[in-house]
Amino acid sequence: MRRVPRAVLALAACLPGVAAGLTLLLCARGVQSPVVLPRPAAPRSAPPYQAPQPPIRPRSAWLDATVRRTQPPPRYDDAVVAVFVHHTDSPNDYTCATTPEVIRRLYAGQTTGRHWDDIGYNFLVDRCGTIYEGRAGGIERAVTGAHAQGFNHRTAGIAAIGTFTAGIPVPRAMTDAIAALTAWKLGLAGVDPRAGTRLVSSNGRSRYPVGAVAALPAVSGHDAGFPTSCPGAALTAKLPDIRNTAARLQGRR
Structure with a gap:
């Protein structure tokens, strides 16, 4: 039997067939060259410690025709790595059924009285633990607020509706809701609520000069x-519990 020359075998390998693309690659590199296929990209995994999103009432729950107006598009940061807790320094004798009216008054005070383009807080929490969306832009996104002069970037402002100076009781439902909101919002960026973070001051009227890096909880x-008495001594005393509860809700030990 006559032996088939190697050149003929190599040519046969280059004929179209089921694996035409692969054989053409072999012909280009030589029949003995191995084919190395690229590895598929590994899927991006979510941060390991996340908490579920708590119920949040949208802006439509408190906006009405008397306060709807044109405003500039929202601004965004890359992530939320810190939360600032506030109190609204407003009366505590409201009922939870009237919370939307209270928020409308806060909105009017900031947009009309201070000429801001929107309410400054990203979220507001009432005495019953109901969470409301504040500033427009999307609850899941890193919306740049107007709640902490010098540190509005990469932070979220959570306002407890009421006044919580020394000796004023802070409702447990309110602090639990703040903790749940904090756990979810910081969890999106993988941030431990008990940890510290580094923020860059954008305004010299804060406690830090412009451009200074501040190490904050x-x-x-x-x-x-910022030099202020907000969020009040009573609510400030609750911050350690809020941090620990938020960390536990993220599944941290």
Whole structure:
């Protein structure tokens, strides 16, 4: 039997067939060259410690025709790595059924009285633990707020509706809701609520000069970044519990 020359075998390998693309590659490199296929990209995994999103009432729950107006598009940061807790310094004698009216008054005070383009807080929480969306832009996104002068970037402002100076009881439902909101919001960026973070001051009227890097708790009171009595001594005293509860809700030990 006559032996088939190697050149003929190599040519046969280059004929179209089921694996035409693969054989053409072999012909280009030589019949003895191995084919190395690229590895598929590994899927991006979510941060390991996340908490579920708590119920949040949208802006439509408190906006009405008397306060709807044109406003500039929202601004965004890359992530939320810290939370500032505030109190609204408003009366505590409201009922939870009237919370939307209270928020409308806060909105009017900030947009009309201070000429802001929107309410400054990203979220507001009432005495019954109901969470409301504040500033427009999307609850899941890193919306740049107007709640902590010098540190609005990469932070979220959570306002407890009421006044919580020394001796004023802070409702447990309110602090539990703040903790749940904090656990979810910081969890999106993988941030431990008990940890510290580093923020860059954008305004010299804060406690830090413009451009200074401030080492702050990931869950801070407003007074940590700005000379103010907000969020009040009573609510400030609850911050350690809020941090620990938020960490536990993220599944941290």
